[in-house]
Every structure is written in structure tokens, then in C-alpha cells.
Amino acid sequence: MVFEVTAQSVEQMFTRADGTYKFARWGRPIAPVVFGVEDSAVSVFKDAIEAVCRLAKHEMAETDPELGANFMVFFVCDWQELADTPNLDRMIPELAPLVDRLKSADANQYRLFRFDDDGGIKACFLFLRMDAAMSELPADTLCLGQAVQSVLLWSEAAFASTSPLALTGDNVAILKPDVANVIRAAYDPVMPVAAEDTSHALRMAARVGMLVA
Known part of the structure; x- marks a missing residue:
């Protein structure tokens, strides 16, 4: 409908x-990187981002001149994996309490945005816990849905x-x-x-x- x-x-x-x-909305080209899945799944996710960018007439990029990658996607089986990821707490100082909240809520996804001086999105950290509901989704459906939910606030x-x-x-x-x-x-x-x-x-x-x- x-x-x-x-x-x-x-x-x-x-x-x-x-x-x-x-x-x-994003104020700069989107430069994605995906962790925690095989290369074939990385390609599916990047294709989904590219499709949404084409719709929006927004640019993608291989790298961001300030951040390297500005759209970081983390697939995990358990939220504790985020806390155990080396140096992630340097990029996300609030990581420890965030992981505790995600565990308490039994969440399966979370998006954390950073903004530039104009208020536009300059970075997004997308965390996906592959629980039963997530795992049942076809890869292209999962990736397209997540790309859509990350292209705007x-x-x-x-x-x-x-x-x-x-x-x-x-x-x-x-x-x-x-x-x-x-x-x-x-x-x-x-x-x-x-x-x-x-x-x-x-x-x-x-x-x-x-x-x-």
C-alpha cells in the first residue's frame, strides 16, 4: 500500500x-566499510548503499578525506563483540554504556550518527546483531533496509x-x-x-x- x-x-x-x-541528511559522499561478514555480503551491502545513493542523487566514495571511512557497519553475533573490538572505544567513547544498553534492551540493531558544523550527517556507525529475526532475512533485503534507515536521520x-x-x-x-x-x-x-x-x-x-x- x-x-x-x-x-x-x-x-x-x-x-x-x-x-x-x-x-x-548526509553532507558529504558516503564511504562505507563493512566488518564481520564475508566479502560476498560486503558487496551486497555496498550495492544497497549505492542503490539508495542513486535514488537520492548523492555520491559514494572510496574514502572520506577526514575519516577514511564514514559509514562503518559492524555485524556481530553478540553485543559483547563490540566491547571486545580493539580501539573501537577510541572512535566511540560512549561504547561501554552503549553496549550495556543494547544488551538490556535485547536490541538487534543500532545506529549512531555524527554531525558536521552545518548539522549534516558526517558519519554513521551501524551495529547489527544477527539474532533469529535478522538471520531469517535474505541478504539483499536486510542490506537495502539498513541502507535506507541510514541515509537520513x-x-x-x-x-x-x-x-x-x-x-x-x-x-x-x-x-x-x-x-x-x-x-x-x-x-x-x-x-x-x-x-x-x-x-x-x-x-x-x-x-x-x-x-x-
Whole structure:
């Protein structure tokens, strides 16, 4: 089912649990690196990121001049593996309490963003624990869904009860058109890289309307 993109629906997509509106898109080319899986799975993940970047008309890169890699993806079987990863705590000083929270919540995924001076995304750390639910997903479905959820600073509830993906008649996962249109509008050059006022949702909905007209 395709839902109409309205200012209210956009606002819900970017309103945090504390009630504040916070939108951000990547302000630089995305340079991904993937840990914890075989090379074949790395290629699937990078293909998914590339597909979302093409949709957004955003660039990918081999390296980031400041950070080397700015989108780091970690696949683990247990959250303790993060705490045991050498030097990861240097990049993520809050790693120890974060691992404790993930264990307590029995979470299977978490995204940690860093932002530039303009408020745009400059780095993302994506942590995926391959529990039973994650392991049941086909690799291309898992990777596309995670790429979509990492291309913007969505709210915690944006995809809590519904996936950004849909299945075709051939059982192939595709991005839902309404979500795709929000991403396209978010990366339109006339839109800001970051926003904290709900008037941004009005602009986004109007931009979507222009894209689909």
C-alpha cells in the first residue's frame, strides 16, 4: 500500500521520542566499510548503499578525506563483540554504556550518527546483531533496509512498526514509493542538510508533491 506523503506524515518520520523535530541528511559522499561478514555480503551491502545513493542523487566514495571511512557497519553475533573490538572505544567513547544498553534492551540493531558544523550527517556507525529475526532475512533485503534507515536521520519510531520495504509479486524487496519520494525530496539541492523546525516538514511534503506531479 502506498501512503500519501503529507506534512503530518513527514513530521512523524523525523520527530524524536522526546517530541523534538530533528532532520539531517548526509553532507558529504558516503564511504562505507563493512566488518564481520564475508566479502560476498560486503558487496551486497555496498550495492544497497549505492542503490539508495542513486535514488537520492548523492555520491559514494572510496574514502572520506577526514575519516577514511564514514559509514562503518559492524555485524556481530553478540553485543559483547563490540566491547571486545580493539580501539573501537577510541572512535566511540560512549561504547561501554552503549553496549550495556543494547544488551538490556535485547536490541538487534543500532545506529549512531555524527554531525558536521552545518548539522549534516558526517558519519554513521551501524551495529547489527544477527539474532533469529535478522538471520531469517535474505541478504539483499536486510542490506537495502539498513541502507535506507541510514541515509537520513529518521525518528526512532519511523520504521518501528512497518518496514520501509515492500515485496513484489516475485518476492523481491523494493523500497516503498512513499519512502523513496521522501528520500528524493530530502536530498533535493534546494532543501537544507539539517532542520529542527516542523516547518521543514511542510517544505518536504511540498517538494514530494512537485516530484510526483
